[in-house]
Amino acid sequence: MNKEKIKYGIVLSAKLLPLILVVVWVLTLVWVGVLKSHPVNHTPQMLVYDFSKKGDSLKYKVEHEWVPLDSISENLVMAVLAAEDRNFFVHEGFALKNDSDSIAGRQDFLAQKTISQRTANAVFLMNGKTWFHRINETYYTVMIEEFWGKRRILEVYLNSELMGEGIFGAEAASQIYFRKKAGDLTRDEASFIAATIENPLAINEQHLSDSLICRKKKILEDMSLMMKVKMGKKPIDEVENTKFKPVYRRKWRG
Template sequence: MKLRFKRILRWCRNAVLALFVFSLFMVLVYKWLPVPFTPLMFIRALDPETPQMKHHWVSIDKISHAMPLAVVASEDNRFMTHHGFDHEQIRQAMEEAKRGGRKRGASTISQQTAKNVFLWPGRSWIRKGLEAYFTVLIEFVWGKERIMEVYLNSIEMGRGIFGVEAASRTYFSKSAASLTRPEAALIAAALPNPRKRNPGAPSAYMRKRQGAILSLMNKVGAVPIGSGSPAAVDAAPAEKPQPAAPSSRPKPTPQTVEPAPKDELPENVTVDDEEEDDDEE
């Protein structure tokens, strides 16, 4: 009996060690190589209702600056400063749950990337634990720019559409490098429920969310990731200012407007729930 217990213990130890080595190996491989497919891509491919899969990997340098800025503003406005977990968002989500408010996620872009690349959709504690483990690994091994690059190339952005390049070509007939701020905001507006929301034919709800994201993009200021396409970012400003009426008041002294500090940024975009989010976290 004691011998059998020792064998089981040794087997468990070896299994855990093997899983650790394999997971570390995959994280190291994907630090340098494109992610060819994800578990969710495989699941969607098995669904007969999913149209032909579209997935085109592009480097972060071939993605408009507007796209990382839009997803940071919409999904995770502390992305550049946290280490994988937004403790403030987690605290707020727990407080809302205690008050009986609407259940909302607090996953960061790093957590979503870990889930998309290495794990399966679901809400089990086992999956959440593995997600936290992979989040720590990619934060330590990849860094922010690589996490953003993998995120924008692997996230689901429509039925059978994965990655920003495929989404940009499908919805706007252009490359991801040419996306404007309003187009990037529309894609970001679809992310909570990409199988039901269509950036190419946005509903009134999506337009409202797009406006909220554009406002947050202005407050965030910039995300220092990649080289992108600055011309595309500036190609379509959110709103053209109107000339002010003449006034007899003295002109104020010009001041430089700095982006809002991270701790003073608004919370991630929330609008009235006219549509339900089909979150598969």
């Protein structure tokens, strides 16, 4: 009797599996479609971060404010592209690991990913290195490349990426580091924010590390080169302001 029940369960599961897969696919398609035109005010990473810090009064709460791409400085767009994914508007969501022009000077697992992959990971998933996670990330990357397009992907990325301890997105980073809107960032300020993306949880508000300063300088140089090649502008002569220091304004969790 038990063997018959087990056999029946296996047969039933085999018959229902295609239907379940179709339902899951439709739900993910709807999810991607909804986020194509609506602000992404919450991501799994934001929720997990906020939940993990609720019992610790010494940690910052989540800082995030959605702004449209047109309200983000072109300097920051250029800085992020120079730092994270120079070929963003050329590739179809993925870049070869040995493509040194795609990801500037990045060696870790996440660093090998394009902006499209990082957006898919930030909005739909959590950080992970399992094959199951990679398959899901690849799936969502293909979906947003197909249905969102480059402009929307970049807009969501700049509003969702972690840019400091509890700081998600360009507007929050601009307000906290420089007390100004994301649309008013200078090249110098934009390069600093772009530099934080590599290791956002290691930002020391009292002292800027040598690695952060070097990365900021490299991003400014790359921005200058990109502008020279693509826009016909001369590269800036001075790529680092030695007196540069962000002004922090944080809200402590009460």
